[in-house]
Amino acid sequence: MKKLRKAWNSFFACLRLWKEGKLEKRPGLPRYWKHRRTGKRLVRLIPVKSPRSYSLDARTLSLTLPKDLRDGNGRLVLYTKGVLRFSGTPKTLELKYDQMKRRWYAHQVVEVPEPARKTRPEKxxxxxxxxxxxxxxxxxxxxxxxxxxxxxxxxxxxxxxxxxxxxxxxxxxxxxxxxxxxxxxxxxxxxxxxxxxxxxxxxxxxxxxxxxxxxxxxxxxxxxxxxxxxxxxxxxxxxxxxxxxxxxxxxxxxxxxxxxxxxxxxxxxxxxxxxxxxxxxxxxxxxxxxxxxxxxxxxxxxxxxxxxxxxxxxxxxxxxxxxxxxxxxxxxxxxxxxxxxxxxxxxxx
Known part of the structure; x- marks a missing residue:
């Protein structure tokens, strides 16, 4: 439901921009999430509720756990690999499973501030x-x-x-x-x-x-x-x-x-x-x-x-x-x- 709401909010925002003349093409409706041959719905990700529910740095990913799975401090700490290319305000996080590599990946949305352009001659x-x-x-x-x-x-x-x-x-x-x-x-x-x-x-x-x-x-x-x-x-x-x-x-x-x-x-x-x-x-x-x-x-x-x-x-x-x-x-x-x-x-x- 969170993914569906996010997709429709994005569609309506793009539709307003198109009516204002800021987009050349009319945005398309969000598509169904299903396999194109079998017709079965594909849900291979775990959306995290809010930025308060996780913390991600260069080495570890910490997630909050439900009450029935809590042990000790109530958080799950996982060691990660990779490089954090962007720094800013963390937003949503999604955990996706790659069937080919049989590994889990964390996809994070970060709100990056607009970089300050130095005042120098135009070139x-x-x-x-x-x-x-x-x-x-x-x-x-x-x-x-x-x-x-x-x-x-x-x-x-x-x-x-x-x-x-x-x-x-x-x-x-x-x-x-x-x-x-x-x-x-x-x-x-x-x-x-x-x-x-x-x-x-x-x-x-x-x-x-x-x-x-x-x-x-x-x-x-x-x-x-x-x-x-x-x-x-x-x-x-x-x-x-x-x-x-x-x-x-x-x-x-x-x-x-x-x-x-x-x-x-x-x-x-x-x-x-x-x-x-x-x-x-x-x-x-x-x-x-x-x-x-x-x-x-x-x-x-x-x-x-x-x-x-x-x-x-x-x-x-x-x-x-x-x-x-x-x-x-x-x-x-x-x-x-x-x-x-x-x-x-x-x-x-």
Whole structure:
């Protein structure tokens, strides 16, 4: 009943915001909590009544017990593992059971105060999200742009996809549809992808803090995959490219660092030159050529600079020379743009 009340209160709050014009889409009704094939209700969590009923720190979780189970001080103390990433006013707590790992997890809601933004000169940056190049970062006043490659993450995703296909083939020969091992493989693939995106978001914020950026312009990709059919490429675009999760992680990391995130409509940012705003051609996937000025751009860099131009009134106005492709001994792919350098950065995950 507590979960049901919370869901409906959230629905009505979003409905009021939608009627006031603060939300673009009408919120949907809360769904039923049941298994999609068997129709049985699934309740695999224990909600804690209030913050007064528990205490959670870096090592232990203390819970109050019912009267008939109390022994001594009447509290159950459990040793925990993990890192508390947020500090603030504790709210609700839920204990959830993971069937694949056969472990209990505590999910806590914390009310974090709005971080105080330091009074310093405004400095802008823009981020373009993609599938093969996960992010292209352009910072105002910086003579290079940074590309975050998703090649190793994509290879890791393909490895676990192959493991999933092998398990599905084994189950098919046995006349079964699912198993605990198959669900575990799906979970491992999803968690490794999320872990890589967390590392990417942390690296982006480190770069922004190093250059004292105050505002990040982030493209809004809502609905970009609608009616898209790439055939064999659907695995990359529809399964691997979880841009909404990556966007949320970047926004959360920027909020903790006191950096304001402003969404920008990306329409047209990849089809025009960032210097003269003329239409561009794309002879190969990663390169665009301006029809008017003849400049050659990396496609993701061009989109990031256009997002920076749209978001700020100052713009970037970076000059560029024809591209020269080089690969150094460290296997880091670099693109030389005259006096500029576009760097493809690796990050550990």
């Amino acid at each position: 802008y940056a823009a981020l373009d999200l993609g599938a093969r190049v996960l992010a292209a970062l352009a910072v105002e006043g910086l003579n290079r742009q940074i590309l975050f490659s998703g090649r190793k993450i994509w290879k890791d995703f393909l490895y676990w996809t192959k493991r999933i296909a092998e398990e599905q083939s084994r189950l098919n020969r046995a006349g079964r549809k699912t198993s605990r091992q198959l669900r575990r493989l799906y979970q491992v693939r999803a968690r490794r992808l999320r872990h890589a995106f967390v590392a990417l978001a942390a690296e982006v914020v480190r770069v922004l803090k190093r250059h004292r950026v105050t505002t990040l312009f982030l493209e809004d990709l809502t609905g970009i995959r609608k009616d898209m059919d790439f055939g064999p490429g659907n695995l990359l675009v529809h399964n691997f490219w979880a841009f909404r999760m990556l966007r949320n992680l970047i926004e959360a990391a920027c909020a903790r660092a006191g950096i304001r995130v402003v969404p920008v409509e990306p329409r047209g940012t990849s089809s025009r030159c960032a210097v003269c705003s003329s239409p561009v051609e794309r002879p190969v996937r990663h390169k665009v050529v301006c029809k008017r000025c003849g400049r050659v751009w990396h496609s993701d860099v061009n989109a990031a600079l256009n997002i920076l131009l749209l978001g700020s009134s100052k713009g970037h106005g970076a000059e560029a020379a024809p591209v020269d492709f080089q690969i150094d001994s460290g296997k880091i792919f670099k693109l030389n743009w005259g006096n500029q350098l576009v760097e493809q950065r690796k990050f550990s995950f």
